[in-house]
Amino acid sequence: MLASCKPKDEKNAHAVISNQTEAIFDNLVKIRRDLHKYPELAGNEKRTAKIITKYLLDLGLEVKTGFAGQGVIGILKGESEGKNIAWRADMDAIPNDFVDDVIYKSKNKGIQHGCGHDVHVAIGLGIAEVLSKLKASIKGKIYFIFQPEEETFVGAKNIVDNRIYSDLDIDEIYALHVTALPLGQIMVKPNELYAYQKRIEIIFNETFSKEDSDILYKKIQSEILRKRDGGNPWEIPKAFDSIVGLTNPNTIFNDYLFLEENRVIEEKKNQLIIRANLYETDKSKLPYILPKIKDVINKSEFKDQFISISFIQENPTVLNDNQLTKSSVNILKTIYGNTAVVNDYGQIPYFNDDFIYFQQNTPGVYFLFGGSNSEKGINAMNHAPNFKVDEECISIGVRSFSSLILERTNKTDTILK
Ligand SMILES: [Zn+2]
Structure with missing residues (x-):
């Protein structure tokens, strides 16, 4: 399993990423549980946005708020010129009232994080923190986009249509969605991801x-x-x-x-x-x-x-850029081993993600990411009554995608927009 794969060279940046991830993991779990306890529906992610904003400001990032509803963008400036890369995490919960036998179950009646966006926020904040420690190795800027209103399919479009976003001039954008794959497994395919x-x-x-x-x-x-x-x-x-x-x-x-x-x-x-x-x-x-x-x-x-x-x-449906997908898979496999990523050959019906609105303007890759663990009886089937996530995936997500972003900032291949 991916959890046991660590970079071979302890001195390299990815070893630093691993160590930093380990150091902040407990705090990220705390944040995720807090968001899980106080979930907010699409269009009403005020508390969530506040927590994200404070976290990013505490990291010393420039933060933009007050646009596209509860949108938040953290800006990490590298110490030299380079590409502008974005990571997107969605923030909203869904109108569910299922049994959730965890101590941090929802206090907001009829609202639950049944799609795992609380995990996405924790991973996004974790990547921001880890990469902010590696500023000296970063060329260009990294944007951490926290997006409201994904479940209603309007949040991404609202952000893309906003001047604050278009002024950022993003070269590449990435995101993940936690789902019923084994813990930490990354799965991706070029082109259409859903039907x-x-x-x-x-x-x-x-x-x-x-x-x-x-x-x-x-x-x-x-x-x-x-x-x-x-x-x-x-x-x-x-x-x-x-x-x-x-x-x-x-x-x-x-x-x-x-x-x-x-x-x-x-x-x-x-x-x-x-x-x-x-x-x-x-x-x-x-x-x-x-x-x-x-x-x-x-x-x-x-x-x-x-x-x-x-x-x-x-x-429209999520559409992964061919060249970027290939490069991402190579990067992740080189650092974390061949089993870190599996090919996806299919397109799932019913589900979709408004991440496509970012991809219509900017080449991007959207990964499916494993949150299930059969040994613990955890099945991360999104929107299902028994949806649960193994929180260990937060650490694997932060580590893997911090590495990916860092490598991509230093790649000189240009992607045609
Ligand atoms: Zn979702």
Whole structure:
């Protein structure tokens, strides 16, 4: 396991990173537990922002606040000129009320850190502290972006659209998301990390009944479905299965299209409307979806009741820069061993991250990061009722990504924006 891998040369910067990480680990756990105890929903991360701001100021960083809601950016200036690199951590919790049998369980009723953003904040602060001790080795600037409102998919866009952000002139940006991988395991792939999600709306006239919609919806689902043998991509827990999961080149989470089981039916005066989400992994196939569904409807007994079909909502999906992904994997493997990073071959449905709004302007890489530990009975399946994180991952995250950022600040390869 990654936890046991340490840099060979005790004198190098990565050994310093390891030692510094170890020294601050207990405090980072304290901070994470405090955030876990007082979680805040998207748009209301005031207390969280205050804690982050104080921490960054205490490190001696320049700090920008009061933009994009509760956005906070810490600026670490290296001692020589170079690239501008950003690390992003999201801050918000989610509206859950699950059993959480920890002593630091949420005091804010109906709100919980069920996606692990409390861990992201702790790791982000840890990287800021560790790298602030290595100022002399840093070329350029490092920005620590603490982003509110990820769960509502608006926080990143609000930051990117803000003058404070565009003035920073960032060359590269990185982030992680803790999830149900084994403790400390880093997983990444170039290009799309999640499936494309589109919400469709199909409108029929008033003679089309709910019962008709049951029959037709099933027909559409089965006719457009594309998947690999061996399983169904909508069974998310399988994403981390060693046989059909993301680490297998033949994963069922690759090259698929499906229309979700749940749909909303709205009956208006002269219409019956169906709304549902569909998931497609291949961008080039997106334009063929609506014509295909139209064709299914027109060949059915309901063709005369059909009025229209359209996409009514679509979010862009996380898109990792090819060259930067390759470089990051090389850096992490060179320092922490070949097992530190595994390839991801798939795209998970349902989940997504508004980190893509940063990536639309700046080349960036978003990593999936392991917070599970089966020996301790910890399963870091995001948003699930039993979601938990092994806090040891904070130390591995701080160490690994401090090393990555430090190495990238010193790389002279330029990435085309
Ligand atoms: Zn999340």
